[in-house]
Amino acid sequence: MATDAEVRPDLPARQFDALLDAANEGPGVQFDGLYVHRGAEDYDRLGGYTLGTPEEERTNLSESEFHAAAAARAEYVTNWYFWRHVVGGAERRGGVEGDAPRHHRRAFLRWVERADDGDQTVPERYAALAGGVSREWGQLRVTATLGPAGERRYELRHVDDADASLDDLDAFDDPLAARDVATYDEKGRYRPLKTAPTLRSGWVIRNLDQRAVVQAVDAFYPATIANWNLERAGELDVSHWDETAERQTGIYDVVDELSGDAVDRIAESCCVDSQCLKRRMWDENEETELGPERGEGIFPCREPCSLVIAAARKWTTLEREEPRTYEFELTPSEKEQLEEIVDAVADGRIDEIREADVYDGANRYRARYLRAKRFDEEGNLSGTPTEPDGADAGGGSGGDASESGEADGDEAEPAE
Amino acid sequence: MQALVIVAHGSHLNADSSAPTRDHADTIRAVGAFDEVKTGFWKEEPSLREVLRTVESDEIYVVPLFVSEGYFTEEVIPRELRLEGWDVSKWDSDGVDADHVSLTAADVGKTVHYCGPVGTHESMTDVIIRRAESVTGDPDVGEGFGLVVVGHGTERNENSAKAIHYHAERIRDMDRFDEVRALFMDEEPEVDDVTDHFESDDVVVVPLFVADGFHTQEDIPEDMGLTDDYREGYDVPAEVDGHRIWYAGAVGTEGLMADVILERAADAGAEIGEAIEVVRERTRSAPAAGD
Numbered sequence: 110m111a112t113d114a115e116v117r118p119d120l121p122a123r124q125f126d127a128l129l130d131a132a133n134e135g136p137g138v139q140f141d142g143l144y145v146h147r148g149a150e151d152y153d154r155l156g157g158y159t160l161g162t163p164e165e166e167r168t169n170l171s172e173s174e175f176h177a178a179a180a181a182r183a184e185y186v187t188n189w190y191f192w193r194h195v196v197g198g199a200e201r202r203g204g205v206e207g208d209a210p211r212h213h214r215r216a217f218l219r220w221v222e223r224a225d226d227g228d229q230t231v232p233e234r235y236a237a238l239a240g241g242v243s244r245e246w247g248q249l250r251v252t253a254t255l256g257p258a259g260e261r262r263y264e265l266r267h268v269d270d271a272d273a274s275l276d277d278l279d280a281f282d283d284p285l286a287a288r289d290v291a292t293y294d295e296k297g298r299y300r301p302l303k304t305a306p307t308l309r310s311g312w313v314i315r316n317l318d319q320r321a322v323v324q325a326v327d328a329f330y331p332a333t334i335a336n337w338n339l340e341r342a343g344e345l346d347v348s349h350w351d352e353t354a355e356r357q358t359g360i361y362d363v364v365d366e367l368s369g370d371a372v373d374r375i376a377e378s379c380c381v382d383s384q385c386l387k388r389r390m391w392d393e394n395e396e397t398e399l400g401p402e403r404g405e406g407i408f409p410c411r412e413p414c415s416l417v418i419a420a421a422r423k424w425t426t427l428e429r430e431e432p433r434t435y436e437f438e439l440t441p442s443e444k445e446q447l448e449e450i451v452d453a454v455a456d457g458r459i460d461e462i463r464e465a466d467v468y469d470g471a472n473r474y475r476a477r478y479l480r481a482k483r484f485d486e487e488g489n490l491s492g493t494p495t496e497p498d499g500a501d502a503g504g505g506s507g508g509d510a511s512e513s514g515e516a517d518g519d520e521a522e523p524a525e
Numbered sequence: 526m527q528a529l530v531i532v533a534h535g536s537h538l539n540a541d542s543s544a545p546t547r548d549h550a551d552t553i554r555a556v557g558a559f560d561e562v563k564t565g566f567w568k569e570e571p572s573l574r575e576v577l578r579t580v581e582s583d584e585i586y587v588v589p590l591f592v593s594e595g596y597f598t599e600e601v602i603p604r605e606l607r608l609e610g611w612d613v614s615k616w617d618s619d620g621v622d623a624d625h626v627s628l629t630a631a632d633v634g635k636t637v638h639y640c641g642p643v644g645t646h647e648s649m650t651d652v653i654i655r656r657a658e659s660v661t662g663d664p665d666v667g668e669g670f671g672l673v674v675v676g677h678g679t680e681r682n683e684n685s686a687k688a689i690h691y692h693a694e695r696i697r698d699m700d701r702f703d704e705v706r707a708l709f710m711d712e713e714p715e716v717d718d719v720t721d722h723f724e725s726d727d728v729v730v731v732p733l734f735v736a737d738g739f740h741t742q743e744d745i746p747e748d749m750g751l752t753d754d755y756r757e758g759y760d761v762p763a764e765v766d767g768h769r770i771w772y773a774g775a776v777g778t779e780g781l782m783a784d785v786i787l788e789r790a791a792d793a794g795a796e797i798g799e800a801i802e803v804v805r806e807r808t809r810s811a812p813a814a815g816d
């Protein structure tokens with residue numbers, strides 16, 4: 110874990126040469142506390158070199174003195190080299206090298222090692238990196254460590270495996286292993302929503318370089334890095350429900366029929382933290398906020414996703430129906446049992462209910478008993494037909510076959 | 526820097542739909558012709574709306590992994606990618622001629638070279654043939670064989686049938702197979718009666734679909750009588766009415782599809798060096814993607 114012990118990396122010739130070039134040719138370097146230039150000021154290229162850090166300033170150095178000074182502050186130099194020449198995306202503002210706007214990879218990597226808040230000096234940060242600096246991104250734990258010449262190495266694992274020993278995890282080196290890990294949940298079910306909190310654990314992806322770690326994170330949680338960084342810059346292009354629904358065509362053209370109340374229910378059904386780790390930033394429209402919690406997630410959701418739009422299409426047809434009054438005969442416990450069953454399904458609790466736990470209304474035996482007692486042969490609750498004349502129509506039996514038979518992926522859309 | 530972005534339909538229900546897209550992306554990534562290779566989906570993530578913001582390169586080549594021009598390539602993809610000034614007339618296509626058009630994507634302010642779908646590129650013909658070679662295990666398959674290109678066929682999109690006829694015609698012109706037919710699921714001539722259309726004992730059936738799914742794994746095998754119940758599988762070849770039917774499954778799972786994607790991008794101006802030749806060679810021995 111992080112200590113205050115000094116971590117002094119090697120300074121490879123290539124990195125020193127880059128520094129020398131920057132001093133000789135450019136306006137010098139000003140980055141993360143390091144400043145380097147030739148001459149007395151950074152605009153004058155004559156005379157010796159200057160190398161300064163928060164700890165000390167050395168001026169009027171010969172090239173060999175400059176080299177020795179750079180090696181003595183190798184953490185600063187390798188840090189500059191990594192961010193300037195390996196990661197890239199630096200932009201000079203007022204003489205200082207900052208992050209270029211919309212360089213999402215750089216912004217994310219700076220955040221990972223807590224370089225973005227500027228609270229630590231580079232030696233402090235290197236000391237921390239030597240032990241590993243970890244941050245959480247959804248259900249991912251991203252850990253940055255330091256190589257011998259200041260290069261960073263990254264590791265990804267599930268947050269639940271933070272303390273797991275490597276021997277207990279399936280280890281991968283390929284960033285695209287992320288795709289396979291993310292495809293199915295623990296029970297082998299396909300995950301249509303990558304930011305659902307159902308990422309399985311038990312794996313680690315190691316030895317990732319700065320590009321590979323971003324590639325892997327982007328495979329787990331596509332576009333979250335970009336949207337997070339845009340949001341930090343105040344540039345997130347939120348598209349609210351109304352405009353998103355309006356934009357739809359084809360089979361989704363209908364979703365703009367839904368009322369604001371229905372949209373509220375959609376957000377509550379699909380977008381809260383128990384269902385999706387994105388923080389919902391879209392509302393009904395610019396003026397009208399939706400009621401449900403937005404969530405605490407680190408990365409934002411900028412518009413209703415395709416899963417929500419596909420579900421909304423179903424709700425649109427369901428909401429076209431008018432309510433009716435039915436009469437059912439149930440005991441008080443049976444009424445409560447129905448409520449328990451709906452809750453259990455809605456909360457995804459079905460698999461947790463033990464086989465013999467007949468005290469739980471959503472227990473399978475209990476549900477079967479209720480069905481045996483209260484459903485007639487047609488499956489009507491308490492023998493009450495869905496249609497008054499007994500015809501079995503409407504949404505009650507699960508919709509028309511053309512929709513429920515969409516095994517090819519929703520997708521009753523024209524093929525091409 | 527230049528990026529390739531492959532866009533496809535994807536699915537909320539199963540992983541098979543997007544598997545070939547990712548496999549072809551991997552093939553292309555491995556030849557290193559692009560600085561970045563990304564995939565974006567209508568039904569998966571990153572969505573078409575957000576895929577471009579995951580790209581760092583300034584030059585972006587977008588290739589739709591769809592079999593024909595139509596609703597997705599003309600309406601959905603340009604809209605979702607926010608291609609400024611898009612109009613289908615820019616393709617100046619008769620249904621199978623879309624090549625590419627260069628536009629700015631509004632949200633990222635970058636140039637996007639938006640290409641026609643893979644399915645209508647002439648090199649797609651080679652993939653159909655490669656698929657026939659793969660399924661028969663015979664690199665010279667042709668003599669004594671009939672070949673069917675199967676399309677969805679739908680009243681809503683006449684271009685879908687055009688693409689099928691286009692490739693069937695080109696294969697016929699090669700004089701490699703004894704007989705070549707274009708058949709459809711939803712319109713005449715129908716794939717159900719496949720054996721009525723052939724004298725050859727052996728018939729290879731190649732559906733022009735980008736991924737295996739409900740249509741290619743359930744509908745077509747049952748319609749042709751390869752099996753009564755798709756869940757029980759079927760033989761390759763399967764005996765039907767005295768013919769041997771070599772059913773190939775979706776052509777889109779063939780490794781050589783990566784070549785068509787590259788051809789599309791190269792036609793639009795991407796600098797890809799020898800990548801096409803390398804991919805042609807590498808996918809020859811590789812097992813078909815997504816199997």
Ligand code: SF4
Pocket residue numbers: 302304379380381385386387388389410411412413414415416417
């Ligand atoms: S729309 Fe809702 S469910 Fe979909 S990604 Fe956004 S927050 Fe998650």
